[in-house]
Amino acid sequence: MSFQVEHTDVGAYALGLLEADDRRAFEAHLRGCGVCRAELGEMGALAEALSGVDPAEAEPPGEPARPPAPVIDLVRRKQARDRRVRRVAYAAGAAAAAALFRAGVGVGTTLGGDDEQKPPPQAQAIVGERHQATDAGTGASGTVGLVNKKWGTQISFELAKVKGPLKCHLEAVSTSGARTVVGGWRVPAPGYGVPGSPKPLTMQGATALSRDEISRFQVVVDGGGTLLTIPV
Known part of the structure; x- marks a missing residue:
């Protein structure tokens, strides 16, 4: 029975680990998801490198060859790590932007190197x-x-x-x-x-x-x- 398609299926699809129904469902999802298409391109080189690896045990007739379990675990860990890195980078960038916005006025007034902010110059009463x-x-x-x-x-x-x-x-x-x-x-x-x-x-x-x-x-x-x- 086909399961719900997720972004994390990219690695399994690249390595040929999805069942037929799930593969078709993911391919339909792939046509409308630029993120998955980009990640699939990155996984292509890994899939080619693993295509020549012999399985540890023979698979039953009609079943696609599966990479060894440690390789599958490695791919899944890499995907989870990449997602965590992206979330942390986004949060850090947002926090830095917010801090810069809050400090913008202070930065502008301290560029001259003075410890204390200088009051704005007052308009002169005499002109001309x-x-x-x-x-x-x-x-x-x-x-x-x-x-x-x-x-x-x-x-x-x-x-x-x-x-x-x-x-x-x-x-x-x-x-x-x-x-x-x-x-x-x-x-x-x-x-x-x-x-x-x-x-x-x-x-x-x-x-x-x-x-x-x-x-x-x-x-x-x-x-x-x-x-x-x-x-x-």
Whole structure:
């Protein structure tokens, strides 16, 4: 009676150990199984090498010659060992891939050789063409960044060493003396860039003046007085 066809029948089929019904069933299975066809190709050389081995005892008439029992056991052990090796290799590969995925971020941050991860660089508040100045009288210091645009000039601004409370605004002054307000703000106590409040004021603004039309920027106190002039 024919038994259920399995992948492990490749060795028995290559050595002619299957009965007629089982051989036909395996051949039908072989047509749709690429794994068995590949393994059968590997077993072909072994089958040819064993084809000339005399059996230990004569087989009854009509029965195919069978290799000695130790050879059959050797083939079966080899198949079982190969299957175990494939399972172990697959599991190890999956585990390594998972470990690499989990460690990916850490690997990327330690390639520089530092023991500690470096924080990502912070975006600078000032972009474009930079100009800086400090007023000797008020002590205020500031920096502007200019980016020329089709519509005018994009402006980034930083102000420090200013004590509050104050209300101020930034003006762009053209080469002809025309003034344009870029933006205004309130300076609370104690101020910006001073003891107790070390962070500077940062802001973004714009003017319709082109870069070539601007001669300077001025920080003006509401109600009168100039804290800082930044020539550009």
